[in-house]
Amino acid sequence: MKIALCSIGSRGDIQPFLVLGEYLAQRGHTVKVASAKLYQTLASKYEVDYIYFEGDYESLLDDEAMKKAIGRNPFTIGKKLKEKVYPILENSLETFFEVTAWADVVIYHPKTMIDSIAFEQQRKLLKAYVVPAFTPTKAFKNPILTFLPLPNFLYKLTYKFANAMMGTVKTPINNFKKKYNLAKSPPLLDTPIIYGISPSFLNRPDDYPHNHYFTGFWSKRDSSQKLSQDVLDFMSDSKKVLIMTFGSMPYKSDIDINRFVEAILEKYDLKILLVKAWGLKGVSINTHTNIKAIDTAPFDLLFPLANFVLHHGGAGTTATALRAGIPQMICPVLHPVGDQYFWGKQLKKIGVGAKPIPLNKLSIPKLLKGIEQLQQEELAIKAQQLSQQIQTEDGLKTASEIIEKHFQNKSC
Numbered sequence: 018m019k020i021a022l023c024s025i026g027s028r029g030d031i032q033p034f035l036v037l038g039e040y041l042a043q044r045g046h047t048v049k050v051a052s053a054k055l056y057q058t059l060a061s062k063y064e065v066d067y068i069y070f071e072g073d074y075e076s077l078l079d080d081e082a083m084k085k086a087i088g089r090n091p092f093t094i095g096k097k098l099k100e101k102v103y104p105i106l107e108n109s110l111e112t113f114f115e116v117t118a119w120a121d122v123v124i125y126h127p128k129t130m131i132d133s134i135a136f137e138q139q140r141k142l143l144k145a146y147v148v149p150a151f152t153p154t155k156a157f158k159n160p161i162l163t164f165l166p167l168p169n170f171l172y173k174l175t176y177k178f179a180n181a182m183m184g185t186v187k188t189p190i191n192n193f194k195k196k197y198n199l200a201k202s203p204p205l206l207d208t209p210i211i212y213g214i215s216p217s218f219l220n221r222p223d224d225y226p227h228n229h230y231f232t233g234f235w236s237k238r239d240s241s242q243k244l245s246q247d248v249l250d251f252m253s254d255s256k257k258v259l260i261m262t263f264g265s266m267p268y269k270s271d272i273d274i275n276r277f278v279e280a281i282l283e284k285y286d287l288k289i290l291l292v293k294a295w296g297l298k299g300v301s302i303n304t305h306t307n308i309k310a311i312d313t314a315p316f317d318l319l320f321p322l323a324n325f326v327l328h329h330g331g332a333g334t335t336a337t338a339l340r341a342g343i344p345q346m347i348c349p350v351l352h353p354v355g356d357q358y359f360w361g362k363q364l365k366k367i368g369v370g371a372k373p374i375p376l377n378k379l380s381i382p383k384l385l386k387g388i389e390q391l392q393q394e395e396l397a398i399k400a401q402q403l404s405q406q407i408q409t410e411d412g413l414k415t416a417s418e419i420i421e422k423h424f425q426n427k428s429c
Contacts (some may be wrong), residue, residue: 018424021120022065022145023051023113023129025072028265029331030126031056033147033213036237037124038065040413041420051116053109070112072105103189110134110193122424127151127179127205133190136202143423144210145416147332148356149219151179152210152229156222160359164352180204209423211416217406218339219363230419233412234336242315248290249322251309256288257324259388263296263376266329266350270376275303280381281388282307290323292316296350317341325391330357330373335364342404344396346371346387348379369400 020041022034031052042048042064050065053072060067110130117123117135124145125131135142144151150161158165159175167175183204193199209228213235221231244252252258259281261274268274274297278289282305291302291310302310316334320326320341328334330347338345347361352375361373371390374383390396 018121018421019047019049019119020122020124020420021049021051021116022124023116023131024126025052025109025129026126028056028059029147029333030128031059032333033235034124034126034145035060035063035065036235037145037213037413037416039063039237040235041417044417044421049116049119051112053105068112068116070105070108072108103186106130106186106189107193110189114193114197122420124211124420130183130186130190130204132206132208133183133202133204134193134197134199136200136206139206139208141424142206142208143420144208145213146210147213147235147336148359149212149214149231150356151176151205152222152225154222154224156220156224157359160356161354163356163359163362164354209419211419213412213416215336215339215407215410215412217403217410218336218367230415232415232419233410234340234407235412235416236317236336236340237413238317242318244314244318244322245311248309248311248314248319251288251290252319252322254288256286256307257392258288258290258322259391260290260292260319260323260326261328262292262294262326262334263329263348263350264331264334265295266331268296268300268376269350270379272379272381274300277379277381277384278308279303279305280385284385285388285392287388290319292319296329324397325388327387327391329376330360332356332360335360339369339400340404340407342401344370344391344393344400346391347373348376349373350376352377367399367403369396369403371396 022038024031024034034050038048038050048065049068051068054069055072057069113129113131114134117131117138122141124143126146127144148160150159153173153176155172158167158172159178162175162178211230211232214231215234216231288307292314293310293312316337320338320343323343325344326338327346329350345364347357349355349357351357358373364370365372371387
């Protein structure tokens with residue numbers, strides 16, 4: 018069958034769709050993945066037909082106004098930057114509308130706004146996400162709003178935030194619908210949802226609808242990728258290794274990253290591998306025998322060689338570290354709004370991570386306390402046990418079977 022996968026946002030929003038799309042193609046389906054031109058190079062590493070729209074998210078992240086806005090009230094962000102966001106959204110809607118009409122089944126990130134433009138084709142729609150932010154539950158607050166101090170009985174109300182967020186971009190949506198004479202529809206349709214989340218890590222809530230699933234993580238091991246010999250040599254030393262990375266998130270702290278690194282090495286007999294990626298690009302790292310800085314590396318190969326990891330808390334990075342079976346400390350860059358703090362709290366709750374501390378609130382004493390927690394033997398044991406559970410799951414196969422059933426029955 019013809020399957021379209023549509024996503025929009027950061028690399029962490031796009032990559033799971035590429036992984037899932039390639040797996041579906043390997044099962045014999047005709048697959049198209051649609052997202053921004055920015056990710057064309059990334060998409061070339063996957064065996065999918067990639068359809069792109071013009072959208073330079075990287076320049077938005079480099080914009081000083083955007084940097085100041087990240088982590089603040091999202092409604093304010095929408096108002097201040099609509100002149101930059103709306104053109105990208107309008108381009109994306111054209112692409113998503115075209116590929117939705119082509120497909121038998123459409124798997125899409127809710128941020129694509131496909132709910133608003135495909136009401137007449139609802140029967141072939143399935144939402145997909147790696148953050149459980151769209152299904153109301155009494156089990157936990159909306160992960161995007163974990164910081165809110167609310168009693169349990171109000172947890173379900175926090176999911177109205179998703180509808181409210183859709184309202185911040187109603188102008189380009191309404192213009193598009195008017196252009197194509199599309200019917201009125203709610204911002205979020207009642208469709209099946211597949212979450213690329215391990216139920217071993219986060220229990221699927223009992224009050225979820227029957228057709229909202231936790232499939233297990235969506236992961237791909239790329240046999241063509243390898244670690245450089247100098248990295249392998251650094252990691253093979255007898256000292257324990259801490260990996261530090263903030264992925265594509267901009268490093269935002271009043272404390273220079275070198276001061277954090279030096280403080281760790283002064284107190285603990287460790288080695289530190291810094292993966293600079295986008296978040297620390299252009300940052301000069303002080304040289305030291307027990308420090309190595311690299312631009313990038315495949316985390317699925319790198320993490321199993323380390324003992325602990327400190328990172329920003331992206332869902333993909335968290336999942337990779339869980340599979341590797343190493344304790345984690347999350348220092349969210351997106352805070353208070355964002356799912357990064359939610360994952361940090363969950364790691365702490367189940368005993369495989371240190372207490373999460375937002376990067377902009379991280380001090381040297383708090384950091385050292387967190388590194389001390391990471392070195393507790395109990396965390397390492399539990400992390401290994403959880404890794405073994407996760408290894409028994411096949412998230413891609415489970416998700417694919419749900420998708421195929423949806424096509425056959427037009428309902429899950």
